[in-house]
Amino acid sequence: MYEQDWTPSKSAMIGGAGVNNAGEPPFEIRGFSLGNLVIGLGILITIASFGEYLGSSSGSDSLNVSGLGFVYGIPIFLAGAALKYAEIPPVPIFFQSPVAESLFDDKATEIISKIRQDVTRHRYGDEAHLDTTVKKLGLVVPGKAYPQLQELRVTKEENGELGFMMVWQSLETPYKMWADGRRLKKYETFFGPNVNADVVKVDAEQRLVGIKLTTGPKPVVVAETPAEATA
Numbered sequence: 001m002y003e004q005d006w007t008p009s010k011s012a013m014i015g016g017a018g019v020n021n022a023g024e025p026p027f028e029i030r031g032f033s034l035g036n037l038v039i040g041l042g043i044l045i046t047i048a049s050f051g052e053y054l055g056s057s058s059g060s061d062s063l064n065v066s067g068l069g070f071v072y073g074i075p076i077f078l079a080g081a082a083l084k085y086a087e088i089p090p091v092p093i094f095f096q097s098p099v100a101e102s103l104f105d106d107k108a109t110e111i112i113s114k115i116r117q118d119v120t121r122h123r124y125g126d127e128a129h130l131d132t133t134v135k136k137l138g139l140v141v142p143g144k145a146y147p148q149l150q151e152l153r154v155t156k157e158e159n160g161e162l163g164f165m166m167v168w169q170s171l172e173t174p175y176k177m178w179a180d181g182r183r184l185k186k187y188e189t190f191f192g193p194n195v196n197a198d199v200v201k202v203d204a205e206q207r208l209v210g211i212k213l214t215t216g217p218k219p220v221v222v223a224e225t226p227a228e229a230t231a
Helices: 010-019 034-055 061-085 098-107 110-119 131-136 181-191 226-230
Strands: 093-095 148-156 162-169 195-203 208-215
Touching: 034 061, 093 098, 098 148, 098 162, 110 148, 110 162, 181 195, 181 208
Parallel strands: 093 148
Antiparallel strands: 148 162, 162 208, 195 208
16 A cells, blocks of 8 residues: 655655664764774784783783783674674665766755765665665565665766666565556655656566666656647
């Protein structure tokens, strides 16, 4: 069933862009894996403590220090391993050309910019990138795995507008659910304003499907006159 009169607020849409229901994180870490950092720190502390233990004399103060290193080093390592297990790596973004990259800076809407910012960093504890988005859009089959965001594609369209496509691997959600006409209108409401939405079957064999957002007003469809139709 579809909620015909449902219109998401801006906070709901930005929250749906992968920030989860808790809202904006207090800070962001980009360019490296927090899980790897914590694992490395735990290993470093443990090895340093072990080396100090081997080089210390029995009963010395350094032995007590090395003992503290073991106490903290191993739990830090385990915490890092837990982070790594729950880690979702950043999604790659591909620009059609340098012109498309420049166009993104000029024409990307607030929601599109937020999506790019959010999915191109490591995330922890979520089902997938944009997990709240696909759930709110009804694209998660109950009891099945979430569609997994694979990449972003940015293009310059023939009319000069920005094309922004989110490509998912959808192993459990059938393509017909993505391409349902009523859901297409919901995409435009959810990711809007000022975008038009299309669904693209990217790769049927790999079950890749894309939601493509194009900036600008909705194209005007000119109806044929009876004379044109019979010509």
